Amino acid sequence: MxxxxxxxxxxxxxxxxxxxxxxxxxxxxxxxxxxxxxxxxxxxxxxxxxxxxxxxxxxxxxxxxxxxxxxxxxxxxxxxxxxxxxxxxxxxxxxxxxxxxxxxxxxxxxxxxxxxxxxxxxxxxxxxxxxxxxxxxxxxxxxxxxxxxxxxxxxxxxxxxxxxxxxxxxxxxxxxxxxxxxxxxxxxxxxxxxxxxxxxxxxxxxxxxxxxxxxxxxxxxxxxxxxxxxxxxxxxxxxxxxxxxxxxxxxxxxxxxxxxxxxxxxxxxxxIDVGPPVQPEDRARARRELALDRSHFVVGSVGRLDSVKDFGSLIDAFAFASGTRPNWRLVLVGGGPEEEALRHAARARGVERKVVFTRFRADARRLLPGLDLFASSSIHEGLSLTILEAMACELPVVATRVGGTPEAVADAQTGLLVPPRAPQALADALLALAASPERRRAMGCAGRLRAIQHFTxxxxxxxxxxxxxxxxxxxxxxxxxx
Structure with a gap:
């Protein structure tokens, strides 16, 4: 019937x-x-x-x-x-x-x-x-x-x-x-x-x-x-x-x-529960858990490793952006059916040693203070909790302009929005924010304020x-x- x-x-x-x-x-x-x-x-x-x-x-x-x-x-x-x-x-x-x-x-x-x-x-x-x-x-x-x-x-x-x-x-x-x-x-x-x-x-x-x-x-x-x-x-x-x-x-x-x-x-x-502001000790603890130090520039993302998140495009973008920069790292927090394919993609792009796969972490938010940038490469989103949590942690966000993401991320104010399935555009956005610590800090502060005002x-x-x-x-x- x-x-x-x-x-x-x-x-x-x-x-x-x-x-x-x-x-x-x-x-x-x-x-x-x-x-x-x-x-x-x-x-x-x-x-x-x-x-x-x-x-x-x-x-x-x-x-x-x-x-x-x-x-x-x-x-x-x-x-x-x-x-x-x-x-x-x-x-x-x-x-x-x-x-x-x-x-x-x-x-x-x-x-x-x-x-x-x-x-x-x-x-x-x-x-x-x-x-x-x-x-x-x-x-x-x-x-x-x-x-x-x-x-x-x-x-x-x-x-x-x-x-x-x-x-x-x-x-x-x-x-x-x-x-x-x-x-x-x-x-x-x-x-x-x-x-x-x-x-x-x-x-x-x-x-x-x-x-x-x-x-x-x-x-x-x-x-x-x-x-x-x-x-x-x-x-x-x-x-x-x-x-x-x-x-x-x-x-x-x-x-x-x-x-x-x-x-x-x-x-x-x-x-989300916005929580208290991130403290220096939170950043230091997260970096220790990721086996990273203060010299690394860290791009990260959190989510299930499946096709809708399109982490393959993020790995491509990271490969374009990191180039000959040995201190860059990409942290992917999550597990899922695409993990082996993504590991293979990292090897094929020559960035295997720069990409950290943490697999599933129930306490994924604890790792966010260890990042310099949060990136989302999804081909669709309802309204991502991980993006909101990154904003609460005062991280600038580089994300694809899909679903409800533009309602959370104010383009050029709390982060940068790029087209989906466009690794080069994503790489350009990563490079633009990597070049300006002051801009990253201003976007991070604006993002936290936006989360407090609209997304509690x-x-x-x-x-x-x-x-x-x-x-x-x-x-x-x-x-x-x-």
Whole structure:
């Protein structure tokens, strides 16, 4: 059955199917999709930790960059989400929404629906959301695929993580499994990250007791044209309610090209814990860990070593720029399927001894103070957390002008933007900044200020928490006859 036909069938079936009872939904063995398993022994999620202390208004700790730094303009594509109203059609009785009404809860329980918790930017963001939501907001995580290496970070806090072990293809039973998990934990809203979790989360809201729905699209896997299939499906499925977000204005435009309505999408930029300013001892420690010293000029990047990051172009650019400069080094922090090919490329370009592969590092941010420049060669980005973290560490950024990157990096102010798949242009930008320590320092200070003003995790969490509360209210109001 196609996704479109299934969603229509689910909507009709919803009118005559009783939702699963609480009694039958509490035992994992009762889940129809038998691969479901919990990675936590606790029956209920623990209280999430309180929000961190970094401020989006006052650039505390920025004194090291000088007092003449001026605020930069807001990132392009920024939209307010506080005033946007939710489209959530409610049908009478067992239609859309809960058949029985309940009062607005004093606390919230949110299920984060993801592909997995394998190392990656989206996964790190989901973990931070779970850890930092305000007191009274509890979390549970549902992974469509395997749980992933980072699941233990949440289970160690008492936050349940369930892995559904999805097989290839479209499986309506996954939607039922999510619905039963949501009912088991009395979930107020689902927050689905990426498109597949959104589709299954939507099915779950139709088949279950009607928790609210929040969908965030984080990025694209390639720079290919919008999918024709999604252009047909998306105008239909967006009518079933929920709130839709993109992490950048560029990604919102791509979603509109794939059939979503412009008015249905709000932009919430990713946010980070900016942290305190980098100190000289941080730089010295990072260089020791990288086996580098003060004489080296270090270009670095952080990310999964896969084709969308196009680290091959970065190695080519580094080879062009470093030339006969023996003190230049390139540090690539991350692991992935392209590692061997990239090592071969470094050998072929004659820079094997200048390129440092650290493989995956859970503490990758600790290495950023050891860099002189941060470089991103991606062919597409939603809104890169590593770029934001580099800005927070007062690093100038050289990056490709793709996705949401121009919304983070102010060209010629906090870094330089170049075309994608253009190693020579990337090399020229590296050389331009290498030649001017003063310019690098000014860009680094401006970048940190920009991160503080526009890209804090508190600002992002405030937007999502507002959406959670709206969706919880929508799912809790009495049904209205139409």
């Amino acid at each position: 196609s996704q479109t036909r299934f969603l229509l069938a689910a909507a009709v079936a919803k009118l005559r199917l009783e939702p699963p009872s609480h009694a039958s939904a509490r035992t994992p063995a009762n889940l129809r999709y038998q691969r479901t398993r919990s990675l936590s022994g606790s029956k209920h999620p623990a209280m999430a930790q309180a929000t961190g202390s970094d401020s989006m208004d006052t650039p505390a700790g920025h004194e090291g960059c000088g007092s003449d730094a001026k605020p930069l303009s807001p990132p392009a594509g920024a939209f307010s989400v506080v005033a946007r109203q939710s489209w959530s059609p409610r049908w009478h009785g067992n239609g859309f929404g809960r058949g029985d009404s309940k009062p607005m809860p004093d606390s919230l329980r949110i299920m984060q629906v993801v592909l997995s918790l394998a190392p990656g930017g989206t996964e790190r963001l989901v973990i931070e959301i779970c850890r930092r939501l305000a007191p009274g907001v509890e979390s549970v995580v549902c992974c469509l695929d395997a749980a992933g290496e980072w699941a233990n970070e949440l289970t160690s806090l008492g936050i349940p993580v369930h892995a559904l072990g999805r097989a290839p293809g479209f499986h309506p039973s996954l939607g039922r499994a999510i619905a039963r998990l949501a009912d088991r934990y009395h979930v107020d809203a689902l927050h689905c990250h990426h498109y597949s979790p959104y589709v299954y989360g939507l099915v779950a809201t139709l088949l279950g007791r009607g928790p609210g729905l929040v969908f965030t699209e984080h990025g694209r896997l390639s720079d290919q044209a919008p999918s024709r299939k999604r252009r047909r499906i998306n105008p239909l499925i967006e009518r079933f309610g929920g709130e839709i977000f993109a992490v950048s204005g560029d990604l919102k435009r791509h979603m509109v090209a794939e059939g979503f309505s412009d008015a249905r999408i709000s932009v919430v930029h990713n946010g 995790i508190d600002r992002m969490l405030d937007s999502y928490l507002t959406a959670y509360r709206r969706q919880a209210r929508v799912s809790a109001v009495p049904a209205v006859a139409v």
